[in-house]
Amino acid sequence: MNIHCSHFDTSLYNFQVLKLFCVIECRKYVLGILLIFSIFFWLQFYRNGFGFSGTINVCNWHPLLMTITFTYLFANSILHFRNFRNIKKKKLKKQHLIIHSCIIFFGLIGVWTGLNSNVIAKPPIPKFYSFHSWLGIVTVIMFLSQFASGFVTFFYPKVAVQYKKAIMPYHIFIGTLTFILSIVTSVLGISEKIMFALNQQDNYMPTEGLYLNFVAFLLIFYGVMVVYILIKPEYKRPPKPKDVVTHIANI
Template sequence: MSSKTSLLKKFYILYQIIGLILIYFVYYWIVQYRGGFSFTEPKIIFNWHPLLMTIAFLYLFANAILHYRTFPNNTKQKLKNQHALIHGCILILIVLAGFAAFVSHQYGKPQIPHLYSLHSWLGVITIIMFLSQLISGLWCFLYPGVAVQHRETLAPYHVFFGIGIFILAVATALLGFCEKIIFALSDKYKLLPAEAVLGNILGIVCVFYCILVVYMITKPEFKRQPKLEYETLLK
């Protein structure tokens, strides 16, 4: 095993551990302080939203954009199919998370207005960008009729916007966590109770996770090299 491969493996293990810790922190916060989960109580139905969005946009999306680098020995076609499959899973979770927020706001008492906060505005922008990225990626890189030169032209933009969407998703999550905790604790937040401490730690973990993922996706040494399998660079 080369030193580059060994280093990549260590980073892969590290970002997987931090990603799973992040999901656990969100789960623990909801169960311990926000009443757990429900399929019938509007106020508690909302709790699915932060958990599913964390799994989708932070953990799975990070795995999607790093998939080519963390599994370099797979064939290009297999990687593309797996990359698309992960995005499909993300899309399902986004729909469920959005539905949970809508039901909670629409049927909660008192009713909460939709899409009024900066968190929700950025969330809509993130989702629109994700859908645009998904559709353009399916057309350009999976549709066999697209010429290789077009794929070569679009690939850097696909990577750039993928990184941008991930960073925007992390920023949106940070705003969402902060908004939810401040609304829930109100004046108690400035006294730094246990829930506030957990929320602050959750935010720090998000930032560190984001930095780690962006570092891995932009480090040239970790880029997958084309294999001698009769594949062009972007076949």
């Protein structure tokens, strides 16, 4: 939660705008941590916890890892340039790459646990039958494609500066869209759990179902906060004289 509010260039931004940004960003951090702990609490106390054997215990890693990577880390990565705007962009760009690399590594482990739990179930559970799984595949493919194209465009020194500038708006748009899809995918996954994992009766909603509805609202609100910060022009990183044009600009 180390947001460099004191480092902001107040000559370019109104103090009240910066103050509001800091308030929203700090609350976003708190909400993100609360979201992770809410998922952990649900899996630990309602879904028998975690393990490396048994269908339920293996599968429980999937929602936790995907929440940490494709929700929390993803959000902080795409807002990294806004939060630390006085740090050199070259350094931020490397940190951005590292965070995304962690998302890929642990996110793919999360995907694997979800798929593997279907295989070891008795009888085996069909894979890729729900819209949650379909949209999840699309989201992961978009993220990997965005990572690969961004790495080549902004790290390969022989790419022309004009091309970097031209591709940047699309890089930002696709990144934002991918984050939105990750939120939608997570909400669909929670809805899927409510429908298929809970033994519901007519006119009866178990405590777990009510709790998951609360988590889904928490997830949506978190995503809205992130997108709001992303699309707010006043919150963009202002151009710095020391920023060279070959680095990611004005994110």
